[in-house]
Amino acid sequence: MINIILTIALSLFLLAIILALYRIIRGPSMPDRVVALDMIGVNLISGVAVFSVVLSTHAFLEVILIVGILAFISTIALSRFVERKDIVEHKRNS
């Protein structure tokens, strides 16, 4: 019973990732793709947690923190790139 419910939840997270992947491919503008990428990261966190419940191990719980931090940093960097067209500001010698 528990395994059936957890398998259904994992396939629902997979379905959400596939729908967000459609938005990445067909997105009209650059911020649409960044929003969909952030949502894929969040769903990946949930998928890792449910997968850790399925295998009944504690070994994957660090992956949640790492993926969360990487998704946040990458969203900040991409939004800065969308706004200012570069990420690392360099001094111009003029």
Place this chain on the structure above:
Amino acid sequence: MNISVIVEYTGVFLILIGGIMAVISAIGLLRLPDVYTRSHAATKSSTLAVLLSLTGTFLYFWATENFISVRLVLGIIFVFLTAPVSGHLITRAAYRSHVKLSESSTEDALKDVLFNTETDK
């Protein structure tokens, strides 16, 4: 049926509700017209989905193995703090880089304040 089995089934049920919320949020990401409403769908309800599933995982490990995972609580707090911040940042970058609103939106109160007073545009 003792208390740990009840808590275990509560955790699994929370995980299932989190999966359903993730699919609803993805449908909102597909169907809404422009990037600002899509950011609403992607940020708020997807945060709710991940909080529900992480809370369900925490309850499951607490019920079955008497294991209170500090890393999982840290992940819950981190996602709850950073998801609205990233949504706000990408929406602000989209507005400042002239992404159009949808056709059905009626009012753009920020446009006169932000774009007409700049002289070097």
